Amino acid sequence: MGGLLQSAHWPFLIDVYFFLGGLAGGAFVIATAALIVDSVRYRDVSRVGYYLALVALVPCPVILIVDLGVPVRFMNMVMTFNPRSPMSMGAWALLGFSAAAFLAALLTLLEDLGKARNLSRPKTVIGVVGGFLGFFLAAYPGVLLGATARPLWINAHTLGALFLAVGASSGAAAMALVLAALSRRSGDGIARLATTTVLAVVIQLVAMIGFVWSVRASGSAPALNALALITSGPYSMLFWGGAIVAGSVLPILLGLVGLMRPSVGLTAVTSVLVLVGGFLVKTLIMAAGQV
Amino acid sequence: MTTNLIDIQNSDVIMATSNMAENHPVGFQWVMKAKERGAKFIHVDPRFTRTSAAADIHVPIRSGTNIAFFGGLINYAIQNNLYFKDYVVHYTNAPYLIDPAFKTATDGNGLFTGFDAAKGTYDRTSWKYQLDGEGNPKRDLTLKDPNSVFQLMRRHYSRYTPQMVERVCGIPQAKFEEVAKLFCSNSGPEKTGTITYALNLTQHTNGVENIRALCMLQLLLGNIGRPGGGVTALRGHANVQGATDLELLYHELPGYMAQPLRDAHPDLTAYLEKETPKGGFWVNKPKFFVSLLKAFYGDAATKDNEFGYQWLPKRASADAYSHQHIFVDMYNGVIKGFLALGQNPAVGGPNAKLARSAMQRLDWLVVKDIFLTETAEVWKAPGTDPKTVKTEVFFMPAAPAAEKDGSLTNTMRLIQWHEKAVNPPGDVTSDAEFVCTLAQRLQKLYAGSKKERDRGFLAASFKYGSNPNEPEMVEVLKEVNGYATEEIVDKDGKPVYKKGQALSSFAHMTDDGKTAGGCWIYTGVTVEDADGKLINKANARKPADEKDYLGHGWGFAWPANRRILYNRAAADLAGKPWSEKKKLIWWDAEAPGNAPDKKGKWVGLDVPDFNPFLAPDAKNGDKPFIMRTDLVGGFFGPLNDGPFPEHYEPIESPVKNLLSKQQNNPVAKIWKVPDQKNELAGVGSTDYPYVITTYRLTEHHLSGVMSRYLPMLAELHYSHFTEISHELAKELGLTNGDMVTVMTPRGKIHVRAMVTNRFKPFIIDGKTVHQIGVPWHWGYNGIEQLPGSKGDITNDLSATVGDPNVYIQETKAFVCNVKKGVV
Amino acid sequence: MARTLAMFTDTSLCIGCRACQVACKQWNELGLELPEWTGTYQNHTHFTDKTFRLVRFIEEPKPSGDLAWLLMSDVCKHCADAGCLNACPTGAIYRTQFGTVNINQDVCNGCRYCVSACPFGVVSFNENTGTAKKCTFCNDRIHNGLGPACAKACPTESIQFGFRDELVGRAQKRVETLKAMGFKDAQLYGADSSGFLGGLNAFFLLLSKPSTYGLPENPKLPQKNIFVDSLLSIGSALLVGIGALVAFRQRGTGGEA
Numbered sequence A: 001m002g003g004l005l006q007s008a009h010w011p012f013l014i015d016v017y018f019f020l021g022g023l024a025g026g027a028f029v030i031a032t033a034a035l036i037v038d039s040v041r042y043r044d045v046s047r048v049g050y051y052l053a054l055v056a057l058v059p060c061p062v063i064l065i066v067d068l069g070v071p072v073r074f075m076n077m078v079m080t081f082n083p084r085s086p087m088s089m090g091a092w093a094l095l096g097f098s099a100a101a102f103l104a105a106l107l108t109l110l111e112d113l114g115k116a117r118n119l120s121r122p123k124t125v126i127g128v129v130g131g132f133l134g135f136f137l138a139a140y141p142g143v144l145l146g147a148t149a150r151p152l153w154i155n156a157h158t159l160g161a162l163f164l165a166v167g168a169s170s171g172a173a174a175m176a177l178v179l180a181a182l183s184r185r186s187g188d189g190i191a192r193l194a195t196t197t198v199l200a201v202v203i204q205l206v207a208m209i210g211f212v213w214s215v216r217a218s219g220s221a222p223a224l225n226a227l228a229l230i231t232s233g234p235y236s237m238l239f240w241g242g243a244i245v246a247g248s249v250l251p252i253l254l255g256l257v258g259l260m261r262p263s264v265g266l267t268a269v270t271s272v273l274v275l276v277g278g279f280l281v282k283t284l285i286m287a288a289g290q291v
Numbered sequence B: 001m002t003t004n005l006i007d008i009q010n011s012d013v014i015m016a017t018s019n020m021a022e023n024h025p026v027g028f029q030w031v032m033k034a035k036e037r038g039a040k041f042i043h044v045d046p047r048f049t050r051t052s053a054a055a056d057i058h059v060p061i062r063s064g065t066n067i068a069f070f071g072g073l074i075n076y077a078i079q080n081n082l083y084f085k086d087y088v089v090h091y092t093n094a095p096y097l098i099d100p101a102f103k104t105a106t107d108g109n110g111l112f113t114g115f116d117a118a119k120g121t122y123d124r125t126s127w128k129y130q131l132d133g134e135g136n137p138k139r140d141l142t143l144k145d146p147n148s149v150f151q152l153m154r155r156h157y158s159r160y161t162p163q164m165v166e167r168v169c170g171i172p173q174a175k176f177e178e179v180a181k182l183f184c185s186n187s188g189p190e191k192t193g194t195i196t197y198a199l200n201l202t203q204h205t206n207g208v209e210n211i212r213a214l215c216m217l218q219l220l221l222g223n224i225g226r227p228g229g230g231v232t233a234l235r236g237h238a239n240v241q242g243a244t245d246l247e248l249l250y251h252e253l254p255g256y257m258a259q260p261l262r263d264a265h266p267d268l269t270a271y272l273e274k275e276t277p278k279g280g281f282w283v284n285k286p287k288f289f290v291s292l293l294k295a296f297y298g299d300a301a302t303k304d305n306e307f308g309y310q311w312l313p314k315r316a317s318a319d320a321y322s323h324q325h326i327f328v329d330m331y332n333g334v335i336k337g338f339l340a341l342g343q344n345p346a347v348g349g350p351n352a353k354l355a356r357s358a359m360q361r362l363d364w365l366v367v368k369d370i371f372l373t374e375t376a377e378v379w380k381a382p383g384t385d386p387k388t389v390k391t392e393v394f395f396m397p398a399a400p401a402a403e404k405d406g407s408l409t410n411t412m413r414l415i416q417w418h419e420k421a422v423n424p425p426g427d428v429t430s431d432a433e434f435v436c437t438l439a440q441r442l443q444k445l446y447a448g449s450k451k452e453r454d455r456g457f458l459a460a461s462f463k464y465g466s467n468p469n470e471p472e473m474v475e476v477l478k479e480v481n482g483y484a485t486e487e488i489v490d491k492d493g494k495p496v497y498k499k500g501q502a503l504s505s506f507a508h509m510t511d512d513g514k515t516a517g518g519c520w521i522y523t524g525v526t527v528e529d530a531d532g533k534l535i536n537k538a539n540a541r542k543p544a545d546e547k548d549y550l551g552h553g554w555g556f557a558w559p560a561n562r563r564i565l566y567n568r569a570a571a572d573l574a575g576k577p578w579s580e581k582k583k584l585i586w587w588d589a590e591a592p593g594n595a596p597d598k599k600g601k602w603v604g605l606d607v608p609d610f611n612p613f614l615a616p617d618a619k620n621g622d623k624p625f626i627m628r629t630d631l632v633g634g635f636f637g638p639l640n641d642g643p644f645p646e647h648y649e650p651i652e653s654p655v656k657n658l659l660s661k662q663q664n665n666p667v668a669k670i671w672k673v674p675d676q677k678n679e680l681a682g683v684g685s686t687d688y689p690y691v692i693t694t695y696r697l698t699e700h701h702l703s704g705v706m707s708r709y710l711p712m713l714a715e716l717h718y719s720h721f722t723e724i725s726h727e728l729a730k731e732l733g734l735t736n737g738d739m740v741t742v743m744t745p746r747g748k749i750h751v752r753a754m755v756t757n758r759f760k761p762f763i764i765d766g767k768t769v770h771q772i773g774v775p776w777h778w779g780y781n782g783i784e785q786l787p788g789s790k791g792d793i794t795n796d797l798s799a800t801v802g803d804p805n806v807y808i809q810e811t812k813a814f815v816c817n818v819k820k821g822v823v
Numbered sequence C: 001m002a003r004t005l006a007m008f009t010d011t012s013l014c015i016g017c018r019a020c021q022v023a024c025k026q027w028n029e030l031g032l033e034l035p036e037w038t039g040t041y042q043n044h045t046h047f048t049d050k051t052f053r054l055v056r057f058i059e060e061p062k063p064s065g066d067l068a069w070l071l072m073s074d075v076c077k078h079c080a081d082a083g084c085l086n087a088c089p090t091g092a093i094y095r096t097q098f099g100t101v102n103i104n105q106d107v108c109n110g111c112r113y114c115v116s117a118c119p120f121g122v123v124s125f126n127e128n129t130g131t132a133k134k135c136t137f138c139n140d141r142i143h144n145g146l147g148p149a150c151a152k153a154c155p156t157e158s159i160q161f162g163f164r165d166e167l168v169g170r171a172q173k174r175v176e177t178l179k180a181m182g183f184k185d186a187q188l189y190g191a192d193s194s195g196f197l198g199g200l201n202a203f204f205l206l207l208s209k210p211s212t213y214g215l216p217e218n219p220k221l222p223q224k225n226i227f228v229d230s231l232l233s234i235g236s237a238l239l240v241g242i243g244a245l246v247a248f249r250q251r252g253t254g255g256e257a
């Protein structure tokens, strides 16, 4: 689709990385939000969030390194600081966020093991700093794609916003799912996570519309061809059925139902849909952009 | 070629009839230079090629109809009075009167006077000038006499109208007229044009006449011997010019002297008598010939034994030992052993299937090459059971150019030296080493022989320099250049040459055995200063500059470092340049002459191709074509197939000859080969309805050995292919990339179809005639990892037929069929 | 910085001989590559890790109905604003003292970001070395007083090498000449240093509009997007962040804590 242009042909693993990184960032930010609002009331929410962030993060550097042509030179990424390169910034963000996620999870663990009583204060500090980095980690892949010459990406301007929203929605959904699995009761935390999820999905949907709109507006033929892969081509079933209907519209509807009648089962189903939808959004955009 | 590639930059119009950009890309820079200056560029080729891409006009021509095209141009120039009258009247034989008995093909329905149908040859007695009382040709400077060459030529080409060109060649009349006007109007004192040719004209059963037609057009327009003019012959292999000069040919000896014929030339006197013309520079032939014999046989050659003339091998007939003939003889068991030094006839020769079968019948075959070629592995060619091949094959690895000293002579007659860059690895030897050591071993073997015929071979020396096994190439060049065999003194007894000293000019050669010279035209390429220090001018390295645009300080161009032949024609009768813009050499009446009391000399931008002190108003001072007996350019020139080129269809053609009843060249050579090894398709055969031509690609070299084996080059084309028009593809149901089978009565090949806009069908006399094109670079060896580097052999399709003058093959135009898929 | 060097590829002089393509392979010791059937003489379709100079063959009918075969020897543009250089997270891609853009093979870690970030599809990934490859502007040669191998091999001076300012002047004259000869679409591509990408240090003379050659009419520096995209991301972040805070602060929804 790119005419004479070339593509990095990043493998599926990179989609996984973008998804997990976004999820980790989203979960971390939401955990921090919960912590800030009420560290006692949402203790479980922030616990799950910080643990989840770390768990989701662990494979990330591994995937990144494995994908490199010369893995031993991974460190070269953090020997330079290039603000014009989203990838450079992303590498730094990943490094910084890993530290934050590790510390946050460590402090949480110390609390859980009873080694320390209340570490909310340092956690809040780490959470706020790490939250910025987490959001950065969620958003930067979108900006990174936008800063390539691939017609689908260079003509879209909301990829960072979209990826961030997917990170948040999937982070929230994953937290809700874990909590639900652990407690089987519709707790306050789960409900608020469900609300957060729906909010994020709404933003995600708006960003998605923004994506389609900006590509359309560019009028660039190769970009439109690539877009058509998603909207009417081979990926359209997955896109419309999976990413949009099942992954966005349905969760919003279910979320509205949940607002009236909270239910663990419903939240769990919604969360799964959101996770699948979010993953599809990223994967399809990656795939269509690289043809 | 008569000119020099650098000089193309001075052309006002250039007509390439060969595929120059693809096959002579380095020389093509001068075409681009001319274009940058605003010159117009025409390309005549059945296909649209990379040369066409650079052209202002591409003229698609059906293969094999070149004489119809050039004849059309000649006719156009005459009818429209576009020829250069002063030049034509004074510098050519146009005003000469021909024997009234002679009749052109216009009056003979395609045949000239004297055709002997039984013998299949011409009796040429009427093809001659009328002579006056003193034996000089009669002339009519008004060009009006009906027996004048000019009027005969006009009459001969009167049939070649633009309409006829369209019907025969398939060139739309409007396009032809556009080209004719453009080319012919760039003539006269202020303008010149050049024409390039190569195999597009030569590889036909009227190959030599094709070139004559081109030359005639150039003479008519006054384009020979002048800056930006000329006949630009583009030669083949890097050293094919050198190979012809030194005559690695069947019919000539070094320096363009005939190889003696068994019957016609029984002794030296008879030979010199028959072969030395009465006028022109060739009157010196005995000096060159005797010097050559001295170079061959050294001290053993004396006046008493005809300088060893009898030791020279003699030809049985005119065509014997020509390339195609050799393989027919091999197939028939006449030839039993074959040394193939740097050639790959299993792929490269016409009718390659025949060539391979022929080599498989030999007792022994020696291949010396820089790669293991298909010829070296002919015993395992596809379709051959190696067990049935009795031929004993020896492969000798050869050192390529970079691993040896030596010279190459390029298409500009420019001899250039190259120095060894690295030693060849292992047992690899240079060709010179191989030939010299082999010869010396054979001499040992024959040492005791008392036979007269062996004496010459035993007398010849194959030692050059101190080490007999490692010839010093500069010494070889010196022998070629020529040297004094004994001390030579002038009239006053002053020594001119010491014994063994290199000659500085072929003018110093003698026919008394005092000089030896391996190839007279090369004399001057090495000179010796007084101390005996040899200066190798082939190694001169001063590039051209503004003062000397022809670059006389770079290499050495034979003869005598002249860059443009016949350059006396660049000045008018009085010796003044025809125009300031087109000046080259001129008569300077004030310059010091050849004696203290004499004045006047030819001077200018090139070495005069003329007696430098012969004043324009002296006898023959106005006749530039010094190599010709009559000293003028010849429109009338008796070849074996006629004094004027006449269009005949190729031996295999889909159409009847529209110009006369005579379908083919009546004297073309068609070899009879047993076992249906040389079947031909009849005129308009429905089994073989398409015209086919074969050609080269920039990325590949000849039989492909030097390119198919090199990944960087081999990968540039996906695989063997044929170029086919969209129109024919549609008829055959082909899409780009399909495999197809191309077949002729001789064989078939499987290749991929490249369907392209660059080939268009021709409309011949109102009917569509399709032509396809097939490059011929593929064979059964190549790079394992690169399947496309191997492919079927295009020459399995071509036939063993030839031109009647030099027996060149007809691989540019024959007929074929194409079928979809591998059948 | 030394005076900027450039290559000027004048397609009006190109005869498609591919000497440049092969000379580049030879000088840079780029190995065997399997060709593909392209239906014409061109091989390969794209720049690859072993093809830094690529001669394109474009068949296009002229308005007169005659055929034109446009031949163009394409190469890395050594952009003044280089997408690849900006993208590189390791600093492997750098600008030399001559203004050319080069990849340090000892630093590149093979992230391949530059591959997608070149507006001309130049950079390619080499599976064996695991690094990104492209035309080096014959870095080794220009640092030793020699011109690029491709320019040296070109028989028609279609590829000219020299100081950028001088070459631009020559190129402009050539366009004028061609226009006067009737090539009305003759134009320079990338010669203008106030034009796109800050000008190309390998610029071209084209005989038709850039898109005929597959070149972008107005290539954009990909990194131009970063600012807007980041702002929108921040907007999205604020919405999500505030949303989350609101969601957790809200009273009364849900069951007990």
Ligand SMILES: Nc1nc2c(c(=O)[nH]1)N[C@H]1C(S)=C(S)[C@@H](COP(=O)(O)OP(=O)(O)OC[C@H]3O[C@@H](n4cnc5c(=O)[nH]c(N)nc54)[C@H](O)[C@@H]3O)O[C@H]1N2
Binding pocket: B017, B018, B019, B020, B022, B023, B024, B044, B045, B046, B047, B049, B061, B062, B063, B064, B065, B066, B197, B198, B199, B200, B201, B234, B235, B236, B237, B693, B694, B695, B696, B697, B698, B699, B700, B701, B702, B773, B812, B813
């Ligand atoms: N790259 C490269 N260069 C080479 C060689 C090589 O193998 N590769 N070989 C060298 C050698 S040995 C030689 S002899 C020369 C040959 O140089 P050329 O003669 O230029 O070579 P070809 O490609 O055989 O044929 C030239 C053209 O003749 C056209 N043609 C066919 N029939 C006719 C006709 O009747 N009239 C006209 N006007 N054109 C016709 C064909 O379409 C083809 O494009 O090239 C030399 N240079």
Ligand SMILES: Nc1nc2c(c(=O)[nH]1)N[C@H]1C(S)=C(S)[C@@H](COP(=O)(O)OP(=O)(O)OC[C@H]3O[C@@H](n4cnc5c(=O)[nH]c(N)nc54)[C@H](O)[C@@H]3O)O[C@H]1N2
Binding pocket: B199, B203, B236, B237, B341, B342, B343, B344, B345, B348, B349, B350, B368, B369, B370, B371, B373, B398, B399, B400, B401, B431, B694, B695, B696, B701, B702, B703, B704, B705, B706, B776, B794, B795, B798, B811
């Ligand atoms: N159908 C068709 N057939 C043709 C033609 C055509 O246009 N169409 N063209 C014809 C023409 S013009 C020609 S010239 C012939 C060419 O036909 P050939 O001369 O048979 O073909 P080449 O491939 O040039 O073979 C030359 C060989 O010399 C080897 N070689 C290179 N350097 C050296 C060296 O220094 N020493 C030695 N010993 N070997 C060396 C090379 O590896 C190669 O194998 O083909 C003719 N055949």
Ligand code: SF4
Binding pocket: B023, B024, B025, B026, B027, B238
């Ligand atoms: S291959 Fe050699 S002889 Fe032929 S054009 Fe190139 S440089 Fe000249």
Ligand code: SF4
Binding pocket: C076, C077, C078, C079, C081, C082, C083, C084, C085, C101, C117, C118, C119, C120, C121, C122, C123, C134
């Ligand atoms: S053309 Fe591409 S690879 Fe070359 S400098 Fe510009 S952005 Fe980099």
Ligand code: SF4
Binding pocket: C087, C088, C089, C090, C091, C092, C093, C103, C107, C108, C109, C110, C111, C112, C113, C114, C115, C131, C132
């Ligand atoms: S692949 Fe190498 S050169 Fe390209 S961006 Fe990554 S590190 Fe830089």
Ligand code: SF4
Binding pocket: C023, C024, C025, C027, C028, C052, C053, C075, C134, C135, C136, C137, C138, C139, C148, C149, C150, C151
């Ligand atoms: S400058 Fe050097 S590396 Fe670049 S294309 Fe030319 S030869 Fe290849």
Ligand code: SF4
Binding pocket: C013, C014, C015, C016, C017, C018, C019, C020, C021, C055, C073, C153, C154, C155, C156, C157, C158, C159
């Ligand atoms: S070497 Fe020159 S003429 Fe040949 S393809 Fe390259 S740019 Fe064109």
Ligand SMILES: [Mo]
Binding pocket: B235, B236, B237, B240
């Ligand atoms: Mo040849």
